[in-house]
Every structure is written in C-alpha cells, then in structure tokens.
Amino acid sequence: MFLGLTWIIAAGEIDVSFMSVAALSTMIIAGLVSAGVSWPVAVLAALAAGMAVGALNGLLVAGLGLPALVTTIATGGLAGSVAAAIGKGTSIPMATTGFMGPVVNANLGLVPVIALAVAALYAAAWFLQDRTTFGHYIYAMEQNRRAVVEAGVRAGRILFLLYVLSGTLSAAAGALLAANLSSGQPYIGTSYFIDGLTAVLLGGMALKMGKPNMVGTLVGVLLLAVLLSGAALLGWTDSQRQIVRAALLISGVALVVWTRRKTRARL
Secondary structure, rough: OHHHHHHHHHOOOOOHHHHHHHHHHHHHHHHHOOOOHHHHHHHHHHHHHHHHHHHHHHHHHHHOOOOOHHHHHHHHHHHHHHHHHHHOOOOOOOOOOOOOOHHHHHHEOEEEEHHHHHHHHHHHHHHHHHHHHHHHHHHHHHHHHHHHHHHOOHHHHHHHHHHHHHHHHHHHHHHHHHHHOOOOOOOOOHHHHHHHHHHHHHHHOOOOOOOOOOHHHHHHHHHHHHHHHHHHOOOOOOOHHHHHHHHHHHHHHHHHEEEEHHHHHHH
C-alpha cells in the first residue's frame, strides 16, 4: 500500500487517498463475491477501481495542476464514501477467500510467501528507482520540475503514471486485506493513514537522507512494526502508541523538509 506513495512523495507531491482506495478494494471484492462473482473477476474489478482513482488523481494534479493535497483528500473521501455505500455503512463478510486465501496463508518453510513476494516487488522498485532514468526523473522533478520539463521530459506524464501506480497498488493491498480478514471493511483505511506517511517519511532517514526511497520505506515499515509491537508488549495504551506514531511522523516530515530546503539553497 505504501510503495506507490513513496515515489509520489519523492517527486514532491502527496497522495492521501491510498488508504481509502484499499478500503474500497476490500468492499468491492466482498460485495461481488457475496453476490456470487468469482474471486478473479472481483479482484480485477477492485484493481480497475484503484486504477481509476489513481487516474483521476493524476488527471487533476498532473493534468490540470490542482493542489495534490486538496485533490487527494477529495478523491479519498469519494472512494471512502463509495466503500461505505457498498456495504451500507457496515462490513461485508465472505464465506470463501478463493484463490487469495492460500496465497495469503502460504509459507515457504518459516517464511510467508507473501513476504517473499513483497521483497521481490520492492527489489524491482529499487532497481527502477536507482538504476534507470525513470528513477532519476522522479527525484529531479522534486528538485526542479521546470528544468525537467525544459530538458524535454514529460514530467506530467510521469506524475500521472505515479498516481495510477499508487492507486493500483493500494487496490492490490486491499485485495490481500480482504482475503486475510475474510470480509470487506469500509473504514479499515483510517488505521493506515499515519502509518503510511510515517513509514515513507521516516524511511527518508535511511539510505537517501531526506529523500523517500524504496529501501527506506521498507525499513520504515519494519521499524514502525517493531516499535509498536514492543510498545504493546510493554503494556502501553493505544493513546501512548499514537503519540509514538505522531512523534515519528513529525521527525520524518522535519527531516525531509529540512533536506529539501538545504538542497534547493545549494541549487
């Protein structure tokens, strides 16, 4: 869910609709499966919905130049409202998890298969980020988008693709959540909002100082999981864990903003 968000923030924009897209994905799958539609068709429908939200974000932000924060708040609210409308404000249970159930629960020895798949996905994303011109364009867009455009690069098209990618990956994450929970949850996305931004921005402290990156996001996710699990084992209340999340998010934002200002000052 956080993979596509990483590149959008690295490009100097924001997407706060990712968690609502994941919730919408769970509800589309649950609604279709409970109506007798097969799991493959339901998953494809969910992915298409995520792609559509991502394309709408890309069109409004990259095409029309609207503010990314306001735009994605609006599209996220739209996706969340549709998710709630599908289940009339409640979750939708599923009697079967189809082909996704074995995928989510399968293990290769002691390692979950889904963990290996995520590792491969992040490895591919890291290669695109650090070993191709596409990845260099993403960081260049954040530093000086006008210079990128004047160099003949279609920055708007790249940003549009990044939003489509974010929406599609969020929908894919929603499909995994639906199979894991055996239900569609219209409000599940709210629990991932702060975690997503924290993991991406906190990950900016790793590998590429102040620059959101794939390895950093993976480290941020793992660090956040360890810290919150440890806090739970220590008996911390939910409010105390929320304070930890907020502190980490503020630290990540401060580092990214400070680094970007320093970089632009040098330019």
